[in-house]
Amino acid sequence: MSRLHIADTGLFVAMGQPSNSRYQAVRRFTRRNDIIFVLPERVYEELTTDDPDVEKVPIDTAIDEGWATVAPSLEFSEPIVSRAMDGVQRYIANADDRPADEVERADAALAALAAQELSAGTATEVYIYTTDIAAGEGAETVLGSEGYGDSVTFVNGFRFIEDLVAGDG
Numbered sequence: 001m002s003r004l005h006i007a008d009t010g011l012f013v014a015m016g017q018p019s020n021s022r023y024q025a026v027r028r029f030t031r032r033n034d035i036i037f038v039l040p041e042r043v044y045e046e047l048t049t050d051d052p053d054v055e056k057v058p059i060d061t062a063i064d065e066g067w068a069t070v071a072p073s074l075e076f077s078e079p080i081v082s083r084a085m086d087g088v089q090r091y092i093a094n095a096d097d098r099p100a101d102e103v104e105r106a107d108a109a110l111a112a113l114a115a116q117e118l119s120a121g122t123a124t125e126v127y128i129y130t131t132d133i134a135a136g137e138g139a140e141t142v143l144g145s146e147g148y149g150d151s152v153t154f155v156n157g158f159r160f161i162e163d164l165v166a167g168d169g
Contacts, residue, residue, distance in 0.1 A: 004123035006110050007037035007068070009046040010131030011157040018061050025164040030067035037068045037129070040109035044070045074112050084108070084115035084142055091138030107132055111139035118148050131157035 015023040030037065039047075039059070047059040062068035076082050086100075088108040093100040110128050117123040126148075130136045136154030143152045 002123050003125045003127065004114070004117050005035050005037050006113055006126060006128045007039055007043070008110055008130040008132065008135065008157065009043050009106060011129045012047055012059050014131055014157055014161055015058065017058055022161050022165055023058060026161060027065070027067060029164050035067065038071050038113070039068060040071055040106065040113045041073060042106035042109045046106050071113050074109065075116055078116060078119065080115045080119045080146060081112045083146065085112040087142035088135065088138040091141060092134045095134035107135040110135060111142055114139060114143055114152055115146065118151055125151055127153045127155050129155045129157050129160060
C-alpha cells in the first residue's frame with residue numbers, strides 16, 4: 001500500500017522556523033514514521049521568497065533534510081485532475097461565500113495532486129495536511145465523488161501539530 005502525505009502552506013507556516021518546537025516535533029514525526037511531505041508547486045511558491053535578506057526559508061530546510069519535496073507539475077490534461085481542482089475551488093467558494101475565482105489555487109492543488117496520484121495508481125492512500133478546513137473537507141468530498149472516498153483523509157494541520165507538541169513529537 002502506497003501512502004502519500006500532501007502538505008499545504010498553512011502547515012509549514014504553523015510550524016514556524018526550524019528552531020521552533022513545533023517544527024522540530026513535525027520533523028521528528030516524519031523521521032520516526034518514514035514520511036515525506038509532498039507539496040504541490042503552488043504551495044511551494046507560496047512558501048518561498050525572492051527577498052535577498054532571507055537566507056533560507058523553513059521549507060527549503062525541510063527539503064534539504066529529506067522530509068519534504070515538491071511534486072512534479074500537475075497534469076491538467078488528465079480530466080480527474082481538472083475536475084478535482086475545479087470542484088475544490090467551488091467547494092471552498094461555497095463554504096466561504098465568495099466567488100470561486102478568488103479561492104487560492106494552492107488550496108485546490110492539494111486535491112488535484114491527490115487525484116493525479118490516486119488515478120495513476122502511484123498512491124493508494126492519501127493524507128492531506130491542511131490548516132484550511134474548507135480545503136480539507138472539499139478534498140475529501142470531491143475525491144469521494146470520484147470514487148476515492150476510502151482513500152483520502154483530511155488531517156487538520158493545527159490539531160496535528162498541537163497533538164505532536166503535546167505528546168512531545
